[in-house]
Amino acid sequence: MARSIESKARMASKPTYRIVLACLCFLFAANVVAHAVTPGPDAEYAVVVSPHAPASAAAMAVAAADGLIVRSGPVDWLVIARPAGESSDFGAKLRNAGAWFLLNPMVVAGCFSRPDGP
Numbered sequence: 001m002a003r004s005i006e007s008k009a010r011m012a013s014k015p016t017y018r019i020v021l022a023c024l025c026f027l028f029a030a031n032v033v034a035h036a037v038t039p040g041p042d043a044e045y046a047v048v049v050s051p052h053a054p055a056s057a058a059a060m061a062v063a064a065a066d067g068l069i070v071r072s073g074p075v076d077w078l079v080i081a082r083p084a085g086e087s088s089d090f091g092a093k094l095r096n097a098g099a100w101f102l103l104n105p106m107v108v109a110g111c112f113s114r115p116d117g118p
Contacts, residue, residue: 044070044082046108047094048101051077057098065093073108080105 049057055076062069062081067090071080083090091102 043087043090044080044105045091045094046101046103046105047079047081047099048103049077049099051075053077053098061094061097061099064097065090067094078108 047058047062049061058072058077058079059069062079065081066084066087067081068084069079069081073079081094087093094102
């Protein structure tokens with residue numbers, strides 16, 4: 001009889017462990033997403049447009065949102081941009097101009113690094 005009580009106690013603790021682990025994973029993912037979607041310093045955004053759009057689509061979206069391109073990457077559909085002036089709704093303007101995603105530039109910093117070579 002004591003065995004059945006112990007096994008029931010062990011079975012009850014397994015779902016609790018899984019729930020706690022799932023909550024921790026969710027909080028970690030939410031933290032990563034929250035940092036990824038906030039603009040970088042000086043309100044810079046990594047602007048992602050459709051990869052199937054014309055090569056100038058990202059530049060056209062930034063221009064339509066009254067922004068400036070800070071850096072362009074190895075692909076045409078990803079640029080780093082900032083507002084041309086003091087614009088509090090630059091992100092909304094970029095989305096209206098066709099941007100799929102607006103990310104913190106630090107999230108895609110590896111996309112802009114170029115290996116040293118001859």
